[in-house]
Amino acid sequence: MSNATPKTMYEKLWQTHLVEEKAGETPLLYVDRHLIHEVTSPQAFANLRFHNRPVRHPERTIATMDHNISTRSIKIDAAGEGAANQLRALEKNCKEFGIQLFGMGHKNQGIAHVMGPELGLTLPGTIIVCGDSHTATHGAFGALAFGIGTSEVEHVFATQTLRQNKAKTMKIQVNGHVGAGISAKDIILAIIGKTGSAGATGYVVEYCGEAIEALSMEERMTVCNMSIEFGAKAGLIAPDQTTFDYVEGKEYAPKGEVFEQAVIDWKNLRSDADAIFDTVITLEAKDIKAQVTWGTNPGQVVSVDGSVPSPDNFSDPVEQESCKQALEYMDLKAGTKITDIQVNKVFIGSCTNSRIEDLRAAASIVQRYQGQKVVANVDAIIVPGSYRVKEQAEKEGLDKVFTDAGFEWRLPGCSMCLGMNDDVLGAGDRCASTSNRNFEGRQGRGSRTHLVSPEMAAAAAITGHFVDLNA
Numbered sequence: 036m037s038n039a040t041p042k043t044m045y046e047k048l049w050q051t052h053l054v055e056e057k058a059g060e061t062p063l064l065y066v067d068r069h070l071i072h073e074v075t076s077p078q079a080f081a082n083l084r085f086h087n088r089p090v091r092h093p094e095r096t097i098a099t100m101d102h103n104i105s106t107r108s109i110k111i112d113a114a115g116e117g118a119a120n121q122l123r124a125l126e127k128n129c130k131e132f133g134i135q136l137f138g139m140g141h142k143n144q145g146i147a148h149v150m151g152p153e154l155g156l157t158l159p160g161t162i163i164v165c166g167d168s169h170t171a172t173h174g175a176f177g178a179l180a181f182g183i184g185t186s187e188v189e190h191v192f193a194t195q196t197l198r199q200n201k202a203k204t205m206k207i208q209v210n211g212h213v214g215a216g217i218s219a220k221d222i223i224l225a226i227i228g229k230t231g232s233a234g235a236t237g238y239v240v241e242y243c244g245e246a247i248e249a250l251s252m253e254e255r256m257t258v259c260n261m262s263i264e265f266g267a268k269a270g271l272i273a274p275d276q277t278t279f280d281y282v283e284g285k286e287y288a289p290k291g292e293v294f295e296q297a298v299i300d301w302k303n304l305r306s307d308a309d310a311i312f313d314t315v316i317t318l319e320a321k322d323i324k325a326q327v328t329w330g331t332n333p334g335q336v337v338s339v340d341g342s343v344p345s346p347d348n349f350s351d352p353v354e355q356e357s358c359k360q361a362l363e364y365m366d367l368k369a370g371t372k373i374t375d376i377q378v379n380k381v382f383i384g385s386c387t388n389s390r391i392e393d394l395r396a397a398a399s400i401v402q403r404y405q406g407q408k409v410v411a412n413v414d415a416i417i418v419p420g421s422y423r424v425k426e427q428a429e430k431e432g433l434d435k436v437f438t439d440a441g442f443e444w445r446l447p448g449c450s451m452c453l454g455m456n457d458d459v460l461g462a463g464d465r466c467a468s469t470s471n472r473n474f475e476g477r478q479g480r481g482s483r484t485h486l487v488s489p490e491m492a493a494a495a496a497i498t499g500h501f502v503d504l505n506a
């Protein structure tokens with residue numbers, strides 16, 4: 036049976052998890068790991084209770100509290116009563132259905148997509164789902180990981196399986212190496228800038244090429260995290276030695292001989308050399324500069340040494356109109372140099388950029404400004420993605436670097452990434468944000484978001500505007 040049809044990594048993951056495929060029915064896949072949080076699980080639990088069904092494999096589900104929590108206090112009601120009710124419901128549901136919960140102040144608590152990988156809950160070759168669109172993050176390990184809706188959460192609870200149609204495959208190859216100071220966030224924003232914010236709709240995307248292979252696991256997670264932001268069902272990166280070294284020794288990862296055997300299997304996951312993808316996109320890493328979004332979708336992005344475009348720069352009437360509306364909402368004038376855009380808020384955090392390496396990168400920029408502090412009219416917050424990240428950062432003294440420079444050092448959570456807790460921007464606020472979404476009102480009604488890397492956000496905090504750190 037050698038020389039079978041060459042397969043993509045996605046096809047391999049699909050086949051090893053296919054439970055049943057019948058004509059006229061949506062295929063059924065086995066789910067290895069289910070992550071849940073307070074926002075998208077209550078209705079699923081309520082339905083289980085209504086039908087008197089147990090969770091089939093409670094040990095395969097892990098819960099965390101991330102969206103509705105305050106980053107100022109570990110009190111469960113610190114972000115308001117509505118938020119607290121959802122958090123209490125999660126506590127009660129996990130207890131009743133026998134699910135492990137990393138609740139308020141637990142040493143493992145964190146944003147689901149930060150917590151899973153750092154604990155070794157995220158493993159290559161697995162299918163991981165969560166009622167959350169940024170589940171794509173876990174694809175950085177060569178896991179097929181995607182967000183699901185609440186009714187699917189219920190289905191996974193009850194059966195440990197999920198019905199899914201097969202996606203098309205897209206290969207995104209980034210050749211060569213990026214220049215000094217260019218981050219994973221710049222790579223993914225440049226990709227989305229090229230494809231447009233719906234460019235991968237209906238696809239599972241595999242990122243590859245030298246520039247991707249050179250990334251650390253944290254950086255790979257930043258790339259895969261934003262797969263959903265250009266419509267992809269999931270993002271994948273082939274597991275390699277970087278992956279195995281990261282996973283080894285993590286709390287929930289296999290140990291000893293089991294780990295060694297797993298690595299042998301994981302090495303076979305990569306797409307076969309001659310596998311056929313439905314679409315292939317290529318970028319040259321050396322052309323990628325630091326990126327700043329100017330509009331209200333992540334594809335409305337430009338290099339930091341560029342300027343805000345005018346609707347006339349687009350030939351497509353839809354893009355013209357969307358540029359016009361974005362400029363209005365963002366209160367920007369065409370032709371303004373990106374480095375002349377002033378911000379009054381800075382948010383370093385979210386499941387895109389709140390891992391230890393992100394905080395190190397931001398701190399190194401703060402240090403580069405040698406004693407300069409966050410400029411007077413700017414409020415800047417740093418929100419680690421998990422308690423593990425917070426602890427590590429404090430061990431390294433990063434918190435001190437930030438607080439000495441006038442940043443606020445907060446408790447972990449989704450925070451200002453979305454307006455679901457007490458970290459909300461006001462109307463007219465302009466924020467340099469390391470998160471992943473910049474649509475109208477995302478960080479608070481009437482607020483304006485510029486998506487950037489942690490390095491760019493740190494520089495914006497100190498100077499009050501975007502900076503070409505390579506100039």
Ligand SMILES: CC(C)[C@H](C(=O)O)[C@@H](O)C(=O)O
Binds near residue numbers: 074102166167168182
């Ligand atoms: C609340 C949740 C359902 C949502 C998502 O699915 O992405 C959130 O995490 C987000 O980033 O907007």
Ligand code: SF4
Binds near residue numbers: 101102146386470
């Ligand atoms: S940090 Fe933002 S993008 Fe990530 S899960 Fe939380 S709300 Fe969603």
